[in-house]
Amino acid sequence: MSTRETTTREDQNSKVFEARGITKVYEMGEVQVQALRGVDLDLYSGELVVLLGASGSGKSTLLNILGGLDTATSGHVTYHGKDLTEATERELTSYRRSHIGFVFQFYNLIPSLTARENVSVVTEIAAEPMRPEEALAIVGLGDRVNHFPAQLSGGEQQRVAIARAIAKNPAVLLCDEPTGALDSATGLLVLNALERVNRELGTTTVVITHNAVIADMADRVIHLSDGLITEITSNQDKKTPSQLQW
Amino acid sequence: MKGQALAIALVISSGIATFVMSISTLDSLRYTQAAYYNNYRFAEVFISLKRAPESLKGSVAAIPGVQRVATRVKAAVTIDIDKFPDPVTGLLISIPDKGEPLLNGLYLREGRLVESGRDNEVLVNDAFARVHGLSPGDKLHVTVNGKRKALTIVGIALTPEYIYQIQPGSMLPDFERYGILWMGRTPFGAAYDMEGAFNDLALTLAPGAEIKDVIDALDTIMRPYGGLGAYGRKDQVSNRYLSEEFRMLGKMATIFPVIFLGVSAFLLNVFVSRLISTQREVIAVLKAFGYSNLAIGLHYLKLVLLIVLLGTVGGVLAGIRLGQGLSRMYMDFYRFPFIEYVLSPYVVGAAVIVSAAAAVGGTILALRRAALLPPAEAMRPEPPVSYRETIIERLGLKGFFSQPGRMIIRHIERRPLKSLLTITGIAFSCAIMMAGTFFGDAVDYMIDVQFGLSQREDISLTFIEPTSGKAVHELQSLRGVDYVEAYRSVPVRLRYRHHEYRTAIEGVEPDGDLQRLLDTSLKPIELPPAGIVMTDYLGKILGAGPGDILTVEVLEGSRPTLQVPVAALVSQYIGVSAYMQLSALNRLMREGSAISGLYLATDSRYKNDIYESIKKMPRVAGTIARKDAIKNFYVTMGKQILVFAFYMSIFAATIAFGVVYNSARIALSERSRELASLRVLGFTRGEISFILLGELALLTLVAIPLGFVIGRILCAYMINSLQTDLFRIPLVLDAGTYALAATVVLVSACISALIVRRKLDNLDLVAVLKIKE
Structure with a gap:
């Protein structure tokens, strides 16, 4: 871990995740695929981290x-x-x-439920959730609450997904290629929503992407390649999503 | 996929096995019957008479259309069997002193035929010998014409003429208290005063002969000799019963398999369409590579046909096995000397074609949908399917449902047809279950009504000939006899317009307590002073109702032909009888107080004493105890239906399982992505199971009442088509039938749910997130 990094973490030194020596081997028939080859990583409260890497690098x-x-x-x-x-299946479910x-x-929205209900599905089982309408307002969909997924554009659907993810006030937000299926304009709207959540709610946010441009909005960028962390960089002056372009 | 394919193959197997089993058993029975009749020279026209000289045979043989003629002597006898207290009666039939009978041949199961010159040899029929453990060498005491004679059994035989042996006055066979015996013509004629004479004749027809003309000519010849009316095989008791039974079996053998094949075809269809819609992307890729729609179609068709093949082979093999088993059971039951198991290629062919057609139909429909999409579009993820709020929610009940609850009802409502088909499938399995099991209750009810409300005597006895009414007092005076009612039974041919039916008019006492006629609401009715009262079934056969005038052709005595009005119709589940007041019938017959038999109410403590006394009465031709009659009913009629129904229930359970399991599996494959997403969001296994299985539970719960309705209709339809001269099963479904059907469906549902639940537990959360719809 570089000294550069520790200085940026001065005010956020509460460690959320600590990973040491993680490996992951998939048995694919008779072939073994080593997805992770010994990863050490710490993630801190409130930071926005981008995991950057080509497909197959192990980020997912x-x-x-x-x-x-x-x-x-x-x-x-x-x-x-x-x-x-060490956690059991039941403990992991409860953790998630x-x-x-x-x-x-x-x-991964539930097509049979409206935007509001897709959010409610999570708030109904959460301990201290926000109101579904509130979550949808944060992602800018306050006026689309009664629409079904089929009635929403891709970007809108992804923002419903973000609202669903944040509505239970989670400590951590994990996003796997959230803009992967979207055009750049729509993608930016989604990134805006993520940035706003991170900034306003202080939710530790991890975004996976293979799009290097997105890395500019992160506090830290973790580069993965071939199952190993190759580099961790901190953005001294991170950009807002509206400043990004691809 | 493997499990699903297997479940479908299982359902196809069940359908085909039922079909093959039923049809091949029926074919075998019919084939065996025909072969038996043919090999053992079963006669085609029969007549009984008082007495005619042997020389009359020539005139009969001269009737145009007559091929072979056999004269016989027949007599009602009583039989004494050691250690069997009940009165046993029988029919003694003459056979040639040497060699085989010309007609109505005997199949010797044991021993030999009689030898000429010996006057104490007798053959007994197989069923009777079996229940009493008789074998060649055993002795019997038979009372012929009032004379008791000791006879030695030399052979055990079977004959196509008495496949069913039914004693006079009874509607059901009784192998224990009624036997058929054969004796040489000369010793029998000597004992029965029939030397050089005969009292029974049977003949066969030349090809192309008109049976009605022969019967009329025969009646004319025999009239002066006390002929009782000639009749063809159609009215020959054993053959009639057998034909009716085969007709009933035939109905069952078609109704059930048709439903089964239908349900399995439906399942296959659903499965195939579902399979192909999940393969949408693969199909697109193949198309992109340049495969034609035909080539892709053939690929999936092969898969489907493989499942059909698996199901068919299994089904045919199981069907053959079960069919052979069932045939053997029937062989034993009908006492056929042999059974020829026949499996016609058309049976197998038909089964294969129906299943394959259903599969191919489903495949083509689904493939068409997939093929219509341009490859590029098919490779893109499917857009989210449209949903809307359901009617229930719009009615203001929205707050009533949690999100998972809403998912369930919206999913059901979005594809109402599919949900409906699932419900229908489950409902049908429930219905088949009912149809397979309700017979027990219905038969019980029928027995309760027939022997509890209508035929209430403890013992009924029949005289050899119409007897003076004084016999009532003779029986009344026996210790243990509480009450006696007399009846007169006159064999008749009833005609109305172009319909006719051979039966007997029963003259009974008008305010009788033992023999009562019931109206449709099972209330006893009073017999009108004149006119005939018929069972509603007979009314239907003749097309006659109250007020219509029937032509009654009496088949005994001076054989008058009379015109008698129908006074009323009554409902009766067993037999096809006509009734009159005893005195009115006597007046009609221009006879005094003649009676044919008696109904007794007795004190069971004196049963054996009463039997002893009855055995000593030479005029008694037959005795039936109510309890034995009921037992016989279950043993004979009941058994085959119940066995058949039992097989059906097993298959119905298989179908129930197949339908529910497949619905569950299809639901799982359609929704695994959604459910995995929820798991990722922190839903527990139990919570997602609720969403999937809740839908199934809801559909099952809706299907069960629907199944009850369909089941009732199905039972009504079956009952209607199973109406026979022998009996009409009433539509009685008791709570147990419903409960059993529902339980089988619920248990199948639970087992399916458990299997699916295991799959849910092993849902791959990561993989599912990467897959596009």
């Missing part, structure tokens, strides 16, 4: 392990000091339910 695997969707083959991940690698918000490339 890393995100899934952090989010409790997958388990590491070896190594340890702790969340606020609690070891996720209480602490993590997810945003996916393909939105």
Whole structure:
């Protein structure tokens, strides 16, 4: 870890995640695929981190392990000091339910529920949620609450997904290629929403992307390649999404 | 996919197995019957008479159209069997002193035929021998014409003439208390005063002969000799019963398999369409590579046909096995000397074609949908499907549902047709289950009504000939006999317009307590002083109702032909009878107080004493105890239906499982992405199971009452088509039938749910997020 990094973390030294020596091996038939080859990583409260890498670099695997969707083959991940690698299936479910918000490339909305209900589905099972309307207002969809996914554009659907992710007031927001399926104008709207959530709610946000431009809006950028972290850089003057262009 | 394909193959198997089993059993029975009739020279026209000289045979043989003629002597006898207290009666039939009978041949199961010159040899029929454990060498005491004679059994035989042996006055066979015996013509004639004479004749027809002309000519010849009316095989008791039974089996053998094949075809269709819509992308890629729609179609068709093949082979094999088993059971039941198991290629062919057609139909429809999409569009993720608020929610009940609840009802409402088909499939399995199991209750009810409300005597006895009414007092005076009612039974041919039916008019006492006629609401009715009262079934056969004048052709005595009005119709589940007041019938017959038999109400403690006394009465031709009659009913009629129904229930359960399991699996594959997303969002396994299985539970719960309705209709339809001269099963469905059907469906649903739940537990959360719709 560079000294440069520690200085930027002065006021946010509460460590959310601590990952040490994570490896992940997938058995694909008779072939073994090493997705992660020993990753050490710390994530801090309130920061916006971009995981940057080509496809196959292991970034999704890393995100899934952090989010409790997958388990590491070896190594340890702790969340606020609690070891996720030792957690049972039931504990991981409860962990995702209480602490993590997810945003996916393909939105994964429930088509049979309206925007509001897609958010409610999560707030109904959360401990201290915000009102669904409030969450939708944050992502700029206050006027589309009664629309079904089929009646919304891709960008709007992704913003509903963000609203759904933040409505339970999660400690961490994990976004896997949130703009991957969107054109750049729509993508920017989505990034705006993420940036606003991070700024206003202080939610630790991790965004996976292979689009280097997006990295400019992060506090820190973690470069992954071939299952290893190759570089971690901090943005001294991070840009707002409206300043980005691709 | 494997499980689903297997479940479908299983359902197809069930459908085909039922079909093959039923049709092949029926074919085998019919084939065996025909072969048996043919090989053992079953006669085609029969007549009984008082007595005619043997020389009359020549005149009969001279009737145009007559091929072969056999004269016989027949007599009602009583039989004494050691250690069997009940009165046993029988029919003694003459056979040639040497060699096989010319007509109505005997199949010797054991022993030999009689030898000429011996006057104490007898053959007994197989069923009777079996229940009493008789074998060649055993002795019997038979009372012929008032004379008791000791006879030695030399053979055990079967004959196509008495596949069913039914004693006079009974409507059901009784193998225990009624036997058929054969004795050489000379010793029998000597004992029965029939030397050089005969009292029964059977003949076969030359090809192309008109049976009605032969019957008329025969009646004319026999009239002076006390002929009782000639009749063809159609009215020959054993053959009639057998034909009716085969007709009933035939109905069952078509109704069930048609439904089964229908349901399995439906399942296959749903499965195939679903499969192909999930393969949308693959199809697009193949098309992009330049595969033609035809080539792609053939690919999926092969898969589908493989499932059909699997199901068909399994079904045909199971069907053959079950069919052979069932045929053997029927062989035993009908006492056929052999059974020829026949499996016509058309049976297998028909089964294969129906299943394959359903599969191919489903495949083509689904493929058309997939093929219509340009490849580029098909490769893009499907847009989110449109949903809207359901009617229930718009009615203001929205707040009533949680989000998962809304997902369930909106999903159901969005594809109403699919939901409806699932409901229909489950409902049908519930209905088949009911149709397979309700017979038990219905038969119980029928017995309760027939023997509890209508035929209430403990013992009924029949005299050899019409007897003076004084016999009532003789029986009344026996210890243990509480009450006696007399009846007169006159064999008749009833005609109305161009319909005719051979039966008997029962003359019963008008305010009788033992023999009562019931109206449609099962209330006893009083017999009108004149006119005929008929069962509604007979009314339907003749097309006659109250007020119509029937032509009654009496088949005994001076054989008058009379015109008698129909006074009323009554409902009766068993038999096809006509009734009159005893005195009115006597007046009509211009006879005194003649009676044919008696109904007794007895004190069961004196049963054996009463039997002892009855055995000593030479005029008694048959005795039936109500309890035995009921038992016989279950043993004979009941058994085959119940066995068949039992097989059906098993198949119905398979279908119930197949439908529910497939619905669950389809729902799972359609919604796994959605459910995995919810899991990612922190929903527990239980919570997502609720969404998926809740929908299934809701559909199942809706399907069950619908199944009850369909089941009732199905049962009504079956009952209607199973109406026979022997009995008409009433539409009685008791709570147990409904409960059993519902339970089978629910258990199938639960098992399916458990299997699907296991799949839900192993949902790959990561993979599902990467897949596009």
